[in-house]
Amino acid sequence: MNETKLNNYKPEPSVAAGLEDVQAGVSEICFIDGKEGRLLYSGYDIKELVEKTTFEEVVYLLWNGELPSVEQLHQLKRQIAEYQSLPTEVVDVIKLISKRSAPMDTLRTTVSLLKSFDDEGEEMTPEANYRKAVKLVAMLPMIVAAIERTRNDLDLVEPKPGLSIAANFLYMLKGIEADPYEVRIMDAGLIMHADHEFNASTFACRVTAGTLSDVYSAVTSGIGTLKGPLHGGANTAVMDMLLEIGDIEKAEDYVQAKLDRREKIMGFGHRVYKTMDPRAEQLREMSRELAERQGNDKWFLMTEKVFEVINDEKGLWPNVDLYTASVYYVLGIKMDLYTAIFAMSRISGWTAHILEQYENNRLIRPTAAYQGPSLRPVVAINER
Ligand SMILES: CC(=O)SCCNC(=O)CCNC(=O)[C@H](O)C(C)(C)COP(=O)(O)OP(=O)(O)OC[C@H]1O[C@@H](n2cnc3c(N)ncnc32)[C@H](O)[C@@H]1OP(=O)(O)O
Numbered sequence: 001m002n003e004t005k006l007n008n009y010k011p012e013p014s015v016a017a018g019l020e021d022v023q024a025g026v027s028e029i030c031f032i033d034g035k036e037g038r039l040l041y042s043g044y045d046i047k048e049l050v051e052k053t054t055f056e057e058v059v060y061l062l063w064n065g066e067l068p069s070v071e072q073l074h075q076l077k078r079q080i081a082e083y084q085s086l087p088t089e090v091v092d093v094i095k096l097i098s099k100r101s102a103p104m105d106t107l108r109t110t111v112s113l114l115k116s117f118d119d120e121g122e123e124m125t126p127e128a129n130y131r132k133a134v135k136l137v138a139m140l141p142m143i144v145a146a147i148e149r150t151r152n153d154l155d156l157v158e159p160k161p162g163l164s165i166a167a168n169f170l171y172m173l174k175g176i177e178a179d180p181y182e183v184r185i186m187d188a189g190l191i192m193h194a195d196h197e198f199n200a201s202t203f204a205c206r207v208t209a210g211t212l213s214d215v216y217s218a219v220t221s222g223i224g225t226l227k228g229p230l231h232g233g234a235n236t237a238v239m240d241m242l243l244e245i246g247d248i249e250k251a252e253d254y255v256q257a258k259l260d261r262r263e264k265i266m267g268f269g270h271r272v273y274k275t276m277d278p279r280a281e282q283l284r285e286m287s288r289e290l291a292e293r294q295g296n297d298k299w300f301l302m303t304e305k306v307f308e309v310i311n312d313e314k315g316l317w318p319n320v321d322l323y324t325a326s327v328y329y330v331l332g333i334k335m336d337l338y339t340a341i342f343a344m345s346r347i348s349g350w351t352a353h354i355l356e357q358y359e360n361n362r363l364i365r366p367t368a369a370y371q372g373p374s375l376r377p378v379v380a381i382n383e384r
């Protein structure tokens with residue numbers, strides 16, 4: 001750009017704030033109809049996947065574009081079992097930091113560290129990258145359980161051969177096998193959080209992978225991005241809010257006061273859905289059922305009240321994080337683990353997108369509409 005042009009430079013008026021509605025790439029993994037409130041993984045409706053499949057089948061689907069045969073599923077499960085082991089050095093680091101860091105920070109550091117203990121860490125063949133994806137799916141539940149146990153000075157619990165990812169996670173977390181109903185709820189939660197097109201954390205993974213950096217680096221970017229309360233961190237923030245409200249009688253005034261201060265109510269609103277998030281719909285039913293079963297409907301009913309008020313006032317709809325909070329709370333899971341559990345599921349979608357990015361890569365590098373000062377001379381420091 002010559003000097004005259006730079007002096008007269010005016011930014012393009014067409015910038016989409018937050019990249020809203022910008023199609024930033026092509027993908028075959030996930031489709032969202034934001035108007036109708038539908039979510040498909042590789043053409044399969046999320047509701048049907050929750051009813052008829054397991055998280056392991058969905059992981060296979062996201063990576064391969066097809067649901068597995070019985071043999072393919074067995075093979076994947078064998079591979080996951082083979083990689084269910086954390087290097088002792090990695091466990092030592094978890095022990096060192098889990099008491100002083102947020103679980104998402106410990107998870108991010110741990111995933112980053114795993115790269116140093118992967119013998120094929122630098123290998124970039126599709127086969128090696130696929131194996132890294134399997135390793136991460138196998139290890140994330142172990143890391144999340146290890147975070148909880150080490151910060152409470154409890155011994156780690158080894159995964160039990162033959163248990164599903166959902167069942168093993170609850171087992172490693174609590175030290176006893178969960179009942180099949182709770183396992184089913186956890187499994188359904190993992191299916192529903194597995195992928196969501198070009199959400200912020202997946203996009204971060206793809207940007208990193210797009211430089212041809214490695215899988216661990218790309219996933220580390222994703223974890224850091226998921227942590228924020230406008231994204232995955234909202235599930236913990238919802239439970240904080242419910243506890244702060246404390247009593248259903250206070251819910252309406254609480255929400256109203258927040259809206260008056262123009263503050264956001266966590267668990268509502270979405271960049272793509274303009275109606276109820278289909279995952280929230282399913283989680284709402286699960287939360288209702290779980291509340292009845294456990295004889296503890298306080299949090300479900302309070303969530304319903306907040307929904308009623310904010311929907312009447314602002315026309316906003318729940319997103320996936322809203323009912324996740326009351327479901328995990330009633331399952332007895334510590335609140336600050338909710339986002340890490342989200343990551344334990346989303347690792348499947350992140351890695352699917354990273355592999356897809358490598359398959360047909362082009363560096364992701366948009367431009368900025370410059371609005372800073374025009375060209376000007378540098379004034380020497382003693383003259384400023
Ligand atoms: C897994 C996930 O990531 S799901 C999302 C989880 N995040 C949350 O639940 C946090 C709360 N929600 C939000 O902050 C937003 O709805 C987001 C981040 C999800 C989407 O953001 P955007 O698409 O950028 O919408 P934006 O923040 O511009 O909101 C548009 C309007 O709706 C309002 N709005 C959106 N969400 C909310 C909310 N949760 N509470 C109150 N008002 C809201 C905004 O104040 C804004 O109103 P205005 O036009 O009068 O200023």
Ligand SMILES: O=C([O-])CC(=O)C(=O)O
Pocket residue numbers: 193195196198199200271272319320
């Ligand atoms: O798609 C988004 O922007 C956020 C979301 O719901 C998810 O990542 O599951």
